[in-house]
Amino acid sequence: MERYNRGWEKLKEIDGEAGEAVVESLEDIAPDLSKYVIEFSFGDIYCRTGTTLKEKEIAVVAGLTAMGNATPQLKVHINGALNVGVSTEELVEVILQMSSYSGFPSAINGINALKEVLQEKNIDFQPVTEKQEGDRFSQGAKWLGKLDDNQVNVLKENFQDIAPDLTEFVVAFGYGDIYSRKNLDPKLRQIATIAALTCMGTAQPQLAFHIRAGLNVGLTRKEIIETIILMVVYAGFPAAINGINTAKEVFSTF
Known part of the structure; x- marks a missing residue:
């Protein structure tokens, strides 16, 4: 009961209404599953x-x-x-x-x-x-460099002999468009x-x-x-x- 009560209190912090809905939906088929959700997911892990x-x-x-x-x-x-x-x-x-x-x-x-x-x-x-300003690849390289200052060179070395455009896409989109x-x-x-x-x-x-x-x-x-x-x-x-x-x-x- 201690784990269950602890989990229920934590679940209420996040969304008690949704928690009640989950318990009710499982009650007629697998009530133990709702117990495990509350005890383990929220009582053990979320706490x-x-x-x-x-x-x-x-x-x-x-x-x-x-x-x-x-x-x-x-x-x-x-x-x-x-x-x-x-x-x-x-x-x-x-x-x-x-x-x-x-x-x-x-x-x-x-x-x-x-x-x-x-x-x-x-x-x-x-x-x-x-609206992105400036060169997307340069912007992406700048941001990627904050994560790992050598990663752009690693990407170029890995893909230059088979798919050099992949480096462009990773840096320009993944970091120039998204991460920035x-x-x-x-x-x-x-x-x-x-x-x-x-x-x-x-x-x-x-x-x-x-x-x-x-x-x-x-x-x-x-x-x-x-x-x-x-x-x-x-x-x-x-x-x-x-x-x-x-x-x-x-x-x-x-």
Whole structure:
């Protein structure tokens, strides 16, 4: 009961109404599942220290967007993110950023989920359009250099003999168009990316890069570890175990 009560209180901080709906929906088929959701997900995992509720919800929105197969749960956590202080502008940026990692379909579906939540909550939102100034590649190289000062050269060396245009696309779009956008702190961008790549489970080298990048922009090891552990709830233990092993390798050389 202690775990259950602790989890229920934490869930109420995020979205008690959604929690009640989940419990009721499972009561006639698998009541133990609702108990596990509250005890484990919120009593054990969400109650851990090291990241704020805002950082947790940004990580979850990123992870669920990247996975692309859990729209009802994504809407619950978009709603929860708004409840714990994540702005609509920040949510737009988190979901837009996923276009670089899980593709445009996942980002489009995520934005549509956000739009539905805003309509359900009667929240008026004026979309922000950012005009990029200057050369996109140079702008992207500048931002990528803040994460790793040699990464542009690494990309050029890796792809120059087979797909040199890929370097242009990665730097100009991923960092010139997306990463340089305002309304989301670089540390939160790295939390979102680490969460998404952990959930996807198919990009260990890129996850390692963004763990290093997170350290370079000021994330602590604790924040990175807690972000990965949180993904147990959404992507399962194998994804989180692989993520932690990747972090362990990075930390040993950083």
